[in-house]
């Protein structure tokens with residue numbers, strides 16, 4: 001689970017975490033999608049998985065064709081909830097590190113996003 005803030009941009013201060021939600025707003029052993037402002041205010045799609053007390057966040061962009069993994073229907077996990085799945089061509093990714101273990105982009109990985117869990121809830125650095 002990425003927990004460290006990214007290095008400062010352009011030698012300045014580290015980016016400010018963006019609060020997403022309370023931990024309990026995430027489905028237990030499930031996933032949810034978010035859109036947050038990125039650099040320059042451009043929207044960044046994220047997927048966040050809550051599993052066994054941990055939270056993992058990735059950019060919602062498949063390394064195969066850079067399409068959103070959920071095809072806009074909000075489903076990110078396979079039927080038994082053990083892998084992140086891309087709805088476009090069926091690639092499967094490990095939840096813990098985003099590595100593709102089956103499908104057309106095997107060996108590539110989702111882009112991990114730094115996550116902070118605090119009293120205020122779940123925050124990310126994008």
Ligand code: FES
Nearest residue numbers: 062064086089091
């Ligand atoms: S775009 Fe995800 S498997 Fe092709």
